Amino acid sequence: MTVTKVENPWVAKADAVAHSVLARHANDVDDMGRWPAESVAALGEAGLLGLTVPAALGGAGAGPTTFTAVTSALAAQCASTAMIYLMHVCATQVMVRAPSFPLREGLLKRIATGRHLGTLAFSEKGSRSHFWAPVSQVVLEGDRHLLSADKSWVTSAGHADIYIINTRASRAVELTDSTLYYVPGDTPGMSISGDFNGMGLRGNGSAPMRLEKVAVPTSHRVCDDGAGFPLMMEAVLPWFQVGSAAVSLGIARAATAGIRQHLLASKLEHLHQPLASLMNLRARLAQMQIAVDTHAAFLADISHRMEEGDPNVLLAVLESKAAAAEMALQVTDLAMRTGGGACFSRHLSVERNFRDARASAVMAPTTDVLHDFIGKALLDMPLF
Numbered sequence: 161m162t163v164t165k166v167e168n169p170w171v172a173k174a175d176a177v178a179h180s181v182l183a184r185h186a187n188d189v190d191d192m193g194r195w196p197a198e199s200v201a202a203l204g205e206a207g208l209l210g211l212t213v214p215a216a217l218g219g220a221g222a223g224p225t226t227f228t229a230v231t232s233a234l235a236a237q238c239a240s241t242a243m244i245y246l247m248h249v250c251a252t253q254v255m256v257r258a259p260s261f262p263l264r265e266g267l268l269k270r271i272a273t274g275r276h277l278g279t280l281a282f283s284e285k286g287s288r289s290h291f292w293a294p295v296s297q298v299v300l301e302g303d304r305h306l307l308s309a310d311k312s313w314v315t316s317a318g319h320a321d322i323y324i325i326n327t328r329a330s331r332a333v334e335l336t337d338s339t340l341y342y343v344p345g346d347t348p349g350m351s352i353s354g355d356f357n358g359m360g361l362r363g364n365g366s367a368p369m370r371l372e373k374v375a376v377p378t379s380h381r382v383c384d385d386g387a388g389f390p391l392m393m394e395a396v397l398p399w400f401q402v403g404s405a406a407v408s409l410g411i412a413r414a415a416t417a418g419i420r421q422h423l424l425a426s427k428l429e430h431l432h433q434p435l436a437s438l439m440n441l442r443a444r445l446a447q448m449q450i451a452v453d454t455h456a457a458f459l460a461d462i463s464h465r466m467e468e469g470d471p472n473v474l475l476a477v478l479e480s481k482a483a484a485a486e487m488a489l490q491v492t493d494l495a496m497r498t499g500g501g502a503c504f505s506r507h508l509s510v511e512r513n514f515r516d517a518r519a520s521a522v523m524a525p526t527t528d529v530l531h532d533f534i535g536k537a538l539l540d541m542p543l544f
C-alpha cells in the first residue's frame with residue numbers, strides 16, 4: 161500500500177517564504193545585526209502572523225503541529241526571524257487564553273491582518289532568567305496602572321506593536337504573584353535602554369527596555385491581578401517550549417544540509433575525489449542526520465499530543481526545549497568540525513547556525529532550569 165503524505169499548506173507557504181525572502185536576507189541580517197524588517201513583513205503578507213489566531217477572529221486557527229513545522233521551516237533559513245516569530249506567537253497565545261481581557265478580540269483581529277507584531281517582555285534585570293518572579297511591581301492609582309520595570313531582554317524591542325509585560329501584582333505575597341499587561345509600542349515612558357549585540361540570533365533586536373511610570377488603563381490588564389503566573393504557565397510555557405525546540409531543530413537541519421552540500425561540492429583535486437570520499441566526514445553527516453530526524457519525530461509527537469489535549473504531555477513539553485537545544489549544540493559543533501576551515505572562515509552559513517544554536521539553552525527556562533524541573537516532575541516534587 162502506498163501512503164501519500166498530505167502536505168500542510170501553511171508549512172508549504174512558510175517554506176516558500178523562508179526560501180524566497182528569509183534566506184535572501186539572513187546573512188546580511190546576521191552581519192549587520194539588524195532586525196529583519198523585510199522577512200517579518202513577508203510573514204505578515206503570507207498570513208503567518210495570524211497562524212494561531214482563532215478562525216472566528218480572522219486567523220488560521222492552527223495548533224501546535226502546524227506551528228512547530230512552520231517555525232522550524234523559518235529557522236532553517238533565518239533563525240533570527242524564527243525567534244521573532246516565536247515570541248509573536250507566544251504573545252498571541254497569551255491573548256487567546258485570556259477570555260476576560262477586554263481588548264482580546266480587537267487585538268487578535270489586528271494580529272490576524274498580519275500588520276501587528278507582538279512580543280514578550282518578561283525577563284527582568286533583577287530576577288534574570290527567573291521570569292516567573294518579576295521584581296518590578298505595578299502601582300495602582302484609581303483606573304491608572306503604573307508600570308515601572310527594567311526588562312533585560314525584549315525580542316523585537318522598538319519594532320513590536322504589542323508588548324505583553326509581566327510585573328508583580330499590586331497585592332503580591334508570593335514571588336510568583338504576577339499580573340500580565342498589554343502595552344502598545346507607542347506608549348509614553350517606554351524606552352530601549354541598551355544595545356543588543358548578540359553572538360547569535362543577531363537580527364533579534366533583543367534589547368533591554370525600561371518602563372518608567374508607564375500608565376495604562378484597567379482595560380490593558382490581560383488577566384486578573386495576581387493571575388499572571390498561571391496564564392504564563394498555561395499559555396506561554398507550552399508554546400514557547402515546543403516553538404523553541406522547533407527553532408533548534410530548524411537550525412540543526414540547516415547545518416546538516418549545509419554540510420551535505422559542502423561534502424558534495426568541495427574537491428580533493430589531487431586525489432580526483434570529492435570531500436565526501438572521506439569516511440569519517442560521511443559518518444559525521446550521518447550522526448547529524450540521525451539526531452535531526454530523531455528530534456523531529458519527538459517534536460512532532462509532542463505537538464500532536466498538545467493539539468489533542470493530552471493531559472500527560474507536560475513532562476514531554478518540558479523535555480522538548482532542553483533536548484532540542486542540546487541536540488542543536490551537538491549537531492552544529494559536529495558540523496563545524498566536519499566543515500573544517502571552510503566553516504571556520506565563514507564561507508558557509510554553518511558558522512551562523514553554530515552561533516544561533518547557542519541561544520536556546522540560555523533562554524528561559526534555561527536548560528539548567530529545565531533539567532531541574534524535569535527531575536522534580538519525575539520525583540513528584542512541585543516545580544516552584
Ligand SMILES: Cc1cc2nc3c(=O)[nH]c(=O)nc-3n(C[C@H](O)[C@H](O)[C@H](O)COP(=O)(O)OP(=O)(O)OC[C@H]3O[C@@H](n4cnc5c(N)ncnc54)[C@H](O)[C@@H]3O)c2cc1C
Pocket residue numbers: 247279280281282283287288289290291313314315316358360361364366519522523524525526527528529532
Ligand atoms: C537571543 C535572546 C532573546 C531573548 N528574548 C527574550 C524576550 O523576548 N523576552 C524575555 O522576556 N526574555 C528574553 N530573553 C531572556 C532569556 O529568556 C533569559 O532571561 C536570559 O537569557 C537569561 O540570561 P541571564 O544572564 O540573566 O541568565 P542567569 O539567570 O544569570 O543565568 C546564568 C546561568 O545560571 C543558570 N541558572 C539560573 N537559574 C538556575 C537554577 N535555578 N538552577 C540551575 N541553574 C540556574 C542558567 O542556566 C545560566 O546558565 C532572551 C535571551 C536571548 C539570549
